[in-house]
Amino acid sequence: MPNAYISGTGFFVPDNVVTNDDLRDVYGIETSDEWIRKRTGIAERRFAPQGMGTADMGAKAAEMAIEAAGIDKKDLGMIILATLSPDHVFPGSGVLVQRQLGMADTGNFVPCLDVRNQCSGFLYALGTAASMVQSGNTNHVLVIGSETHSHALDLSSRGRTVASLFGDGAGAVVVSATEEDRGLRNYTLGADGRFAETLWQPMWDIRNFPFLPQDEDGNGIVAPEMMWASMDGRQVFRNAVEKMITSLMKVCWEEKVDTKDIDLFLFHQANLRINEYVQKQLNIPDDKVFNNIMRYGNTTAGTIPILMAEAEREGILKPGMKVGLAAFGSGFTWGAALLDW
Numbered sequence: 439m440p441n442a443y444i445s446g447t448g449f450f451v452p453d454n455v456v457t458n459d460d461l462r463d464v465y466g467i468e469t470s471d472e473w474i475r476k477r478t479g480i481a482e483r484r485f486a487p488q489g490m491g492t493a494d495m496g497a498k499a500a501e502m503a504i505e506a507a508g509i510d511k512k513d514l515g516m517i518i519l520a521t522l523s524p525d526h527v528f529p530g531s532g533v534l535v536q537r538q539l540g541m542a543d544t545g546n547f548v549p550c551l552d553v554r555n556q557c558s559g560f561l562y563a564l565g566t567a568a569s570m571v572q573s574g575n576t577n578h579v580l581v582i583g584s585e586t587h588s589h590a591l592d593l594s595s596r597g598r599t600v601a602s603l604f605g606d607g608a609g610a611v612v613v614s615a616t617e618e619d620r621g622l623r624n625y626t627l628g629a630d631g632r633f634a635e636t637l638w639q640p641m642w643d644i645r646n647f648p649f650l651p652q653d654e655d656g657n658g659i660v661a662p663e664m665m666w667a668s669m670d671g672r673q674v675f676r677n678a679v680e681k682m683i684t685s686l687m688k689v690c691w692e693e694k695v696d697t698k699d700i701d702l703f704l705f706h707q708a709n710l711r712i713n714e715y716v717q718k719q720l721n722i723p724d725d726k727v728f729n730n731i732m733r734y735g736n737t738t739a740g741t742i743p744i745l746m747a748e749a750e751r752e753g754i755l756k757p758g759m760k761v762g763l764a765a766f767g768s769g770f771t772w773g774a775a776l777l778d779w
């Protein structure tokens with residue numbers, strides 16, 4: 439059985455920088471730089487312009503990852519795209535990325551899978567990609583995490599708790615087969631559907647007939663509480679800390695690796711305070727953790743692949759390093775992974 443390793447990374451974030459002060463001054467949200475920084479560590483995030491969406495950003499990150507992997511698009515055997523902000527209800531955004539990469543034009547009709555596991559989406563996608571590679575189904579899987587949050591945030595004082603956390607961006611990796619002794623060593627994934635409504639954006643309820651109420655002209659009506667994401671922040675915080683720690687411990691235990699032996703931790707970027715808490719509980723020194731939430735906010739499925747791409751380019755993530763990943767998000771869903779880079 440071949441090993442599955444990450445052969446290339448890439449990322450894309452839109453140019454438009456939105457600072458905490460901009461949320462107040464440009465969008466009129468009653469908030470402050472001090473409040474957001476103190477509770478979340480976020481200083482700024484990126485917002486995609488009108489006309490740019492999840493597949494657009496995902497395709498840009500993918501191009502960079504494919505080039506870094508030193509392969510050609512025709513070598514890819516599958517695309518897995520993780521997102522909670524797909525371009526449309528259906529079809530998924532994976533097929534849109536495939537189209538943008540021009541693969542179908544050259545007869546490369548690779549399967550495209552959308553993963554809907556929010557902040558843990560990248561880890562779910564990575565585990566699936568590794569299994570496809572290790573089973574011998576294909577040698578290279580393109581894995582993307584991409585989010586366009588800003589176009590679906592309640593950018594008003596009413597929505598400030600959620601709106602101040604999220605930003606737009608995409609990260610991508612190529613997961614490839616290798617006979618070398620490296621790559622993804624272990625991963626664990628979990629979910630607890632009892633908390634499905636603790637962090638959610640229902641938009642509609644398909645149990646209703648019709649699924650959306652209509653006005654007399656036939657337009658669908660979406661009530662604000664259905665339209666915008668809502669969250670019990672404290673409940674999310676508590677569970678995130680617990681599940682990130684226990685899932686990291688699980689992969690370390692199974693691999694007989696001490697957390698001290700891990701060279702670099704790349705945690706999901708939901709809130710700097712969550713990551714600091716996890717770091718403290720596991721006694722991890724500062725120089726072994728790379729965070730970028732201060733610059734991008736929470737890009738959900740995009741956070742870990744963006745971190746990987748930046749860390750590689752900044753020389754923080756180097757071949758031979760033992761890397762720990764952990765994430766937690768809506769669902770609730772969570773996961774952790776251990777890699778030899």
Ligand SMILES: CC(C)(COP(=O)(O)OP(=O)(O)OC[C@H]1O[C@@H](n2cnc3c(N)ncnc32)[C@H](O)[C@@H]1OP(=O)(O)O)[C@@H](O)C(=O)NCCC(=O)NCCS
Pocket residue numbers: 468469470473474477478557598599600602603637669670671672674675708709712736766767768
């Ligand atoms: C969201 C979070 C920062 C809120 O912090 P908190 O200390 O729990 O704050 P609360 O929600 O209790 O709100 C406290 C007050 O701040 C206010 N507030 C919320 N957002 C604000 C903002 N952006 N600016 C200013 N005030 C804000 C609230 O309205 C509330 O005011 P009130 O006491 O007058 O009602 C925190 O709960 C958190 O980070 N949770 C995890 C969220 C997360 O990571 N989500 C993504 C998961 S993948």
